[in-house]
Amino acid sequence: MLASFFATFLIGLREGLEAALVVGILVAYLTRVGRRDALPKLWTGVGLAIALALAIGAAFTFSAYMLTFEAQELLGGGLSLLAVAMVTWMIFWMQKAGRTMKSGLEGGVDKALRGGVWALVAIGFVSVAREGVETTLFLWAMVQSFQDQAIALIGAVIGLGVAAVLGWFIARGMLRLNLGRFFTWSGGFLVVVAAGVLAYAFHDLQEAGALPGPFGAGAPVDPATGLVAIGWAGIPFGWAFNVSAVIAPDSALAALLQATVGFMPKMTWLQVIAWVVYIAVVVPLFIRGVRGNRRPRAAQAAAAASVPAAPAAAPSPAPASPTTPVARTTSTATPATS
Structure with a gap:
């Protein structure tokens, strides 16, 4: 129970904090340039983006009840x-664009202020809708894979709420958080987590019959038991392992x-293969991106350390005291010639 709560809570916190920081940057910039009158338009766009995300989640949830089992599994696998x-694209996008996100958002606001009313509504909508739709799809896919879906959904909602509060504190300057480290670890x-969702997507697609697996007629059969083969004998469309007894x-x-x-x-062999391939490809790319982001900071720190310190000013001579004799110099004038 706590595991599903913690997983969706952390995802809701991370994804929600990204959206909260985006909104905080937009609000702070409008305030700094003296255009608080434009804030209602911005909040209108943000509200529309949140409504879109909720509508998408509700549509997927309620429409699934009207589908057959195979159609539900096909929908769940495809959305996963x-x-x-x-999510994978967003992780790498944040690695590259995180340092220039603030300037890009402020530039977009400048253009929107020169446009009409709908331009500012649009920038608020687009800035949050991307995060909202991604978060909705990812959380929906995760919640569907858990047995205790209610607890998982509660964890996601609480995570989003905590993210909104933290974003407000950060925007107000009341809280300092090492965002680079937070986004790296999360x-x-x-x-x-995405590797696990990918594996579960393959499970759904196999149950729907969209991919071959142990649920279909083409599954390899163990001649001794007459059941679907498990282990090496089950490659590639049987069960990779079954430790349900343990x-x-x-x-x-x-x-x-x-x-x-x-x-x-x-788990089936296709699930295991999908998980392993995803981890083998994405993890090295993620680590390379983290190291690439550290190099500019290290170079800046080294450059700052190599700048020579300004020479100390020579001490000014102490003023002569009344009892100290002052040496006088005499100059010889050159006579003028007529």
């Missing part, structure tokens, strides 16, 4: 793949492993 793609956690699928340990690393007590 989309969510993983969006980004690494998101990479692992880790019960409904146990707290199973929920913790699924919420953090995407592990399930019983």
